[in-house]
Amino acid sequence: MTNAPIKLLIAASGTGGHLFPAIALAEKLPDYEIEWLGVPNRLETQLVPKQYPLNTIPVEGFQQGFGLASLKILAKLIGSIIEVRRILKQGKFQGVFTTGGYIAGPAVIAARSLGLPVVFHESNALPGKVTRFFGPWCNAMALGFDAAAKYLPKAKNVCVGTPVRSQFLAAEIPPLDLTIPDNAPLIVVFGGSQGAVAVNKFVRQAASAWLDTGAYIVHLTGDRDPDAGIFKHPQYIELPFYDNMAALLRRATLAISRSGAGSLTELAVCGTPAILIPYPFAAEDHQSYNADVFTKAGAAITDKQSELTAEKLQTQVLQLLQNPAELTKMGENAKAIAVPDSADKLASLLREVLES
Numbered sequence: 001m002t003n004a005p006i007k008l009l010i011a012a013s014g015t016g017g018h019l020f021p022a023i024a025l026a027e028k029l030p031d032y033e034i035e036w037l038g039v040p041n042r043l044e045t046q047l048v049p050k051q052y053p054l055n056t057i058p059v060e061g062f063q064q065g066f067g068l069a070s071l072k073i074l075a076k077l078i079g080s081i082i083e084v085r086r087i088l089k090q091g092k093f094q095g096v097f098t099t100g101g102y103i104a105g106p107a108v109i110a111a112r113s114l115g116l117p118v119v120f121h122e123s124n125a126l127p128g129k130v131t132r133f134f135g136p137w138c139n140a141m142a143l144g145f146d147a148a149a150k151y152l153p154k155a156k157n158v159c160v161g162t163p164v165r166s167q168f169l170a171a172e173i174p175p176l177d178l179t180i181p182d183n184a185p186l187i188v189v190f191g192g193s194q195g196a197v198a199v200n201k202f203v204r205q206a207a208s209a210w211l212d213t214g215a216y217i218v219h220l221t222g223d224r225d226p227d228a229g230i231f232k233h234p235q236y237i238e239l240p241f242y243d244n245m246a247a248l249l250r251r252a253t254l255a256i257s258r259s260g261a262g263s264l265t266e267l268a269v270c271g272t273p274a275i276l277i278p279y280p281f282a283a284e285d286h287q288s289y290n291a292d293v294f295t296k297a298g299a300a301i302t303d304k305q306s307e308l309t310a311e312k313l314q315t316q317v318l319q320l321l322q323n324p325a326e327l328t329k330m331g332e333n334a335k336a337i338a339v340p341d342s343a344d345k346l347a348s349l350l351r352e353v354l355e356s
């Protein structure tokens with residue numbers, strides 16, 4: 001007699017930073033029957049592989065203060081909890097995995113109210129409010145960074161790193177489909193999964209001096225950059241989004257990046273030295289806490305956006321390009337933070353919780 005597969009509901013929504021680790025975990029559970037929980041019109045509708053049926057609920061994050069808008073959101077939250085309980089019961093799910101954010105609230109409440117186990121993964125060094133609130137209710141709290149544990153004193157913390165997409169771990173990474181000479185230094189600029197308009201502006205103002213040294217720039221602008229297409233140069237490649245990040249970050253001499261957990265994890269796995277510019281409006285400034293981990297490890301230089309100028313960024317990059325030994329050291333320090341088998345560790349933890 002063969003055992004029926006374990007049914008798992010994955011609640012991961014919104015950004016690459018929330019979705020990629022969950023997809024990497026799902027790929028490690030081929031013997032499970034997995035369905036997804038997300039919201040309509042977010043990145044999950046594009047990124048979640050078709051083999052995982054997507055259930056959607058209309059949950060939203062709370063605004064500051066408590067007005068009519070918050071009451072509507074509360075009503076949606078209650079409706080979402082009822083709906084997730086229905087999905088879990090009807091589908092006979094045996095557990096829930098979540099990467100946090102506002103989808104996690106109804107997922108954790110519904111699962112725990114039905115007595116189902118929940119494994120939570122928090123990739124940031126400063127855990128989000130939802131994580132801090134619901135962490136103690138979960139059967140395991142998997143952390144991307146050790147530094148997060150002190151903010152979750154009552155949770156069952158296990159540091160597993162943050163899983164990266166399988167492309168980063170493949171023995172043979174597909175080659176870059178961009179024309180960049182082998183010996184040219186390459187600066188890669190990216191601003192999370194949605195691009196960073198403020199970073200893009202600094203980069204365009206500073207870029208000429210970098211290009212004059214013979215360096216190439218691959219600039220991933222996001223699709224909402226009003227200045228896209230303005231700056232042109234034969235060594236400057238501008239794209240709204242690029243898929244083959246594994247090959248690009250491995251090839252990069254230096255990255256200029258926001259400090260979302262996903263980006264940092266990939267920089268570490270690839271051993272890519274970086275200048276980090278935390279997104280100043282991220283919830284509770286959590287990207288600065290992420291960046292601190294890298295700066296303290298000697299893997300990156302961090303610039304506060306409010307104190308940065310194009311001139312300062314220009315000089316920092318020129319100095320680093322002239323100092324390959326420093327770049328190599330930063331890259332090695334980044335590699336030392338990496339947890340390349342994070343998805344395996346997370347899958348083992350989940351199996352331990354769901355199968356014991």
Ligand SMILES: CC(=O)N[C@H]1[C@@H](OP(=O)(O)OP(=O)(O)OC[C@H]2O[C@@H](n3ccc(=O)[nH]c3=O)[C@H](O)[C@@H]2O)O[C@H](CO)[C@@H](O)[C@@H]1O
Pocket residue numbers: 015016017018020123124190191192193194220240241242243245259260261262263264266279282283286287
């Ligand atoms: C603005 C904001 O609050 N962002 C948060 C969001 O992640 P957000 O998705 O914004 O940022 P992350 O750095 O975590 O992830 C970005 C991902 O997009 C990928 N990418 C980017 C550009 C591109 O052209 N191609 C591509 O594949 C990167 O390789 C990376 O995997 O959730 C993360 C996890 O909780 C947080 O740490 C981030 O702070």
